[in-house]
Amino acid sequence: MERGVKILHFADLHLGVETYGRINPETGLSTRLEDFLKALDQLVDYAIESKIDLVLFCGDAYKSREPTQTQQREFAKRIYRLSTAGVPIFLLIGNHDLHNAIGKATSTEIFDTLTIKNVHVSNRPEVRRIPTASGDIQVVSLPWLRRSDLLTKEDTKNLTYEQIDQRLKETMTRIIADKAKELDADLPAVLAAHVWVVGAKVGSESSMTIGQEHALQVGNVIQPAFDYIALGHLHKHQVLNENPPVVYSGSLARLDFGEAEDEKGFYVVEITPDETGKRQTSYAFHPFEGRRFVKVNVEVKPDDIEPTSTVRKAIAEQQTDIKDAIVRLQVSMPAELEGQLRDGDIRDSLKEAHHFSIAKEIRRETRVRLGETTAEEITPAQALKAYLESKKVPAERAKVLQDYGERLIEEQESSPI
Numbered sequence: 405m406e407r408g409v410k411i412l413h414f415a416d417l418h419l420g421v422e423t424y425g426r427i428n429p430e431t432g433l434s435t436r437l438e439d440f441l442k443a444l445d446q447l448v449d450y451a452i453e454s455k456i457d458l459v460l461f462c463g464d465a466y467k468s469r470e471p472t473q474t475q476q477r478e479f480a481k482r483i484y485r486l487s488t489a490g491v492p493i494f495l496l497i498g499n500h501d502l503h504n505a506i507g508k509a510t511s512t513e514i515f516d517t518l519t520i521k522n523v524h525v526s527n528r529p530e531v532r533r534i535p536t537a538s539g540d541i542q543v544v545s546l547p548w549l550r551r552s553d554l555l556t557k558e559d560t561k562n563l564t565y566e567q568i569d570q571r572l573k574e575t576m577t578r579i580i581a582d583k584a585k586e587l588d589a590d591l592p593a594v595l596a597a598h599v600w601v602v603g604a605k606v607g608s609e610s611s612m613t614i615g616q617e618h619a620l621q622v623g624n625v626i627q628p629a630f631d632y633i634a635l636g637h638l639h640k641h642q643v644l645n646e647n648p649p650v651v652y653s654g655s656l657a658r659l660d661f662g663e664a665e666d667e668k669g670f671y672v673v674e675i676t677p678d679e680t681g682k683r684q685t686s687y688a689f690h691p692f693e694g695r696r697f698v699k700v701n702v703e704v705k706p707d708d709i710e711p712t713s714t715v716r717k718a719i720a721e722q723q724t725d726i727k728d729a730i731v732r733l734q735v736s737m738p739a740e741l742e743g744q745l746r747d748g749d750i751r752d753s754l755k756e757a758h759h760f761s762i763a764k765e766i767r768r769e770t771r772v773r774l775g776e777t778t779a780e781e782i783t784p785a786q787a788l789k790a791y792l793e794s795k796k797v798p799a800e801r802a803k804v805l806q807d808y809g810e811r812l813i814e815e816q817e818s819s820p821i
Contacts, residue, residue: 408538408674408675408676408677409457409458409536409538409539409541409592409674409675409676410454410455410456410457410458410538410672410673410674411456411457411458411459411460411541411594411632411634411672411673411674411675412447412450412451412456412458412459412460412670412671412672412673413460413462413632413634413651413653413670413671413672413673413687414447414459414460414461414462414653414656414670414671415461415462415463415464415496415498415598415634415635415636415637415652415653415654415655415656416462416463416464416498416636416637416638416639416653416654416655416656417440417444417461417464417465417466417479417655417656417657418440418464418465418466418467418500418655418659419437419440419441419465419466419467419471419475419478419479420437420466420467420468420471420472420475421436421440421467421659421660422434422436422437423436423660424436424660424730424758424759425437425439425759426759433474433478435758436695437474437475437478439657439694439695440656440657441478441482442694443656443657443668443692443694444479444482444656445482446692447459447656447670448482448485448486450670450690451486451489451491452485452486452489452491454672455537456491456672457491457492457536457537457538457541458491458492458493458494458534458536458541458543459486459491459492459493459494460493460494460496460543460594460596460634461493461494461495461496461636462496462498462596462597462598462634462635462636462637462653463496463497463498463499463500463501463547463548463598463636463637464498464499464500464501464598464636464637465479465495465498465500465501465511465512466479466500466501466511467500468500469500469501469502469510469511470511471511476511476514480514480515483495483515483520483523484520486522486523487520487521487522487523490522490537491522492522492523492524492534492535492536493522493523493524494524494525494526494532494534494543494545494596495512495515495523495524495525495526496526496545496547496596496597496598496636497510497512497525497526497527497547497548497598498547498548498598498636498637499548499598499637501548502527502547502548510527512525513525513527524543526543526545526547526596527547528545528547529544529545529546529547529549529579529580529583530544530545530583531543531544531545531583531586531587532545533588533591539591539592540591541591541592541593541594542587542588542591542592542593542594543593543594543595543596544580544583544584544587544593544594544595544596544630545595545596545597546576546579546580546595546596546597546598546599547598548598548599548637549576569618572618573618573619573620573621573624576599576618576620576624577620577624580595580597580624580625580627581627584627584628584629584630585629587629589629592631592675592683593629593630593631594630594631594632594633594634594673595625595627595630595632595633595634596634596636597625597633597634597635597636598635598636598637599619599620599625599635599637600618600619600620600637600638601619601620601621601622601625601635601638601644601650601652602619602620602621602622603621603622603644604638604640604642604644604652605638605640605642606638606639606640622644622645622650625650626645626648626650630648631648631675631683631685632648632649632651632673632675632685632687633645633648633649633650633651634651634653634671634673635650635651635652635653636652636653637652638652638654639654639655639659639663639666640652640654640663640666641653641654641666641667641668641669641671641689642654648685649673649685649687651671651687653669653670653671654666654668654669655668656668656669656670657694657695658694658695658696658697660697660811661697661699661730661732663697664696664697664698664699667689667691668691668692668694669689669690669691669692670689670690671687671688671689671690672687672688672690673685673686673687674686674687695728695729695730695758696725696728696729696730697729697730697731697732698722698725698726698729698730698731698732698757699731699732699734700718700719700722700726700731700732700733700734701718701734701736702714702715702718702733702734702735702736703736703737704735704736704737704738704741704745706738706740706741708737708741710744711737711741711744711745712744712745712746712749712750715733715735715745715750715753716749716750716753719733719750719753719754720753723756726754726756726757727756727757728756728757728758729757729758730757730758730759730760731754731757731759731760731761732760732761732763733750733754733760733761733762733763734763734765735762735763735764735765736764736765736767737764737765737766737767738766738767739766739767739768742764742766745764747762750762765783784813785806785809785810785813788805788806788809788810788813789802789806792805792806
């Protein structure tokens with residue numbers, strides 16, 4: 405290989421997440437859809453201007469496996485820009501892309517059907533050799549796979565859940581190893597996988613996926629033939645291994661308050677030969693600013709003679725961050741002061757936010773007991789946790805229910821006041 409190749413790695417776009425948005429009267433689109441499209445536009449601009457050799461997308465183009473025509477149109481516009489600019493793009497199928505009915509097409513397969521130049525779609529484990537301006541790049545793909553894709557009913561007959569899980573891991577590991585054997589050692593090679601790797605930090609995806617998932621250890625995805633391992637599925641960008649790099653790019657934009665503190669962007673990867681001809685891989689995260697999520701927490705004391713002013717002061721202290729942001733105001737106050745809180749004045753203080761919600765935690769003297777706690781002195785999420793503990797729900801099942809419940813609570817609280 406005479407010169408290096410540059411790869412742009414991103415994942416988890418989730419077009420269709422429109423919570424906290426409103427309709428833009430000028431475009432007719434949800435402002436939240438526009439947030440995600442703006443992030444994608446920045447990525448496309450960078451890829452074209454920086455002469456990226458390959459854009460590698462590791463799954464979950466949409467929130468739903470059946471996106472609207474508008475969402476598909478807007479995604480296709482950006483793919484077309486890359487295609488016509490001569491930048492190849494590889495689209496991997498994620499769990500949100502995969503239809504729950506066997507035989508149903510995924511939303512991104514249309515690009516393969518139309519044989520769009522420079523667009524490559526993978527919905528099964530395979531090796532793709534992709535020509536680029538800097539030479540061919542090999543991509544081993546591991547899209548999200550159903551259990552039925554990996555194991556037959558006969559394979560799982562009379563097995564416990566733990567045994568089935570172990571069999572799934574063994575099958576996926578064997579697929580990766582077998583595909584690695586097909587690679588040309590003289591060409592750069594990457595693994596693109598949409599998978600949960602044990603030990604990685606999770607984000608909002610834990611509440612977007614209900615039920616059990618098969619997961620791999622870091623060692624299961626590492627093969628000496630890979631120069632870089634590009635992962636999708638988890639929303640926090642993170643590096644799990646250095647040599648070879650095992651990297652989650654994270655989601656491209658913030659989805660909800662669970663990602664309020666997360667930095668969003670994409671990775672740029674360079675695979676270049678050293679003086680001996682051996683390939684070396686370097687990578688860097690490229691962040692960009694998106695819609696902010698801001699939490700404002702206020703505790704009103706029992707002796708506060710002007711609780712509205714206390715709340716407005718707390719809002720004013722974060723006014724710079726609040727402008728054009730998605731804001732959640734949480735007010736904790738004694739029940740006897742609730743009637744003194746002027747909601748209209750508080751809403752006026754938040755008028756520069758893109759979207760805001762107000763949640764009140766009212767502290768009462770008379771309380772209903774819930775196990776060792778009281779229902780009135782804890783938040784809905786804490787009440788759910790206490791309830792699950794009181795019912796002795798198994799820890800793994802309780803975590804799934806807790807994550808799902810917190811998301812429902814968040815969506816309810818985000819409804820306009």
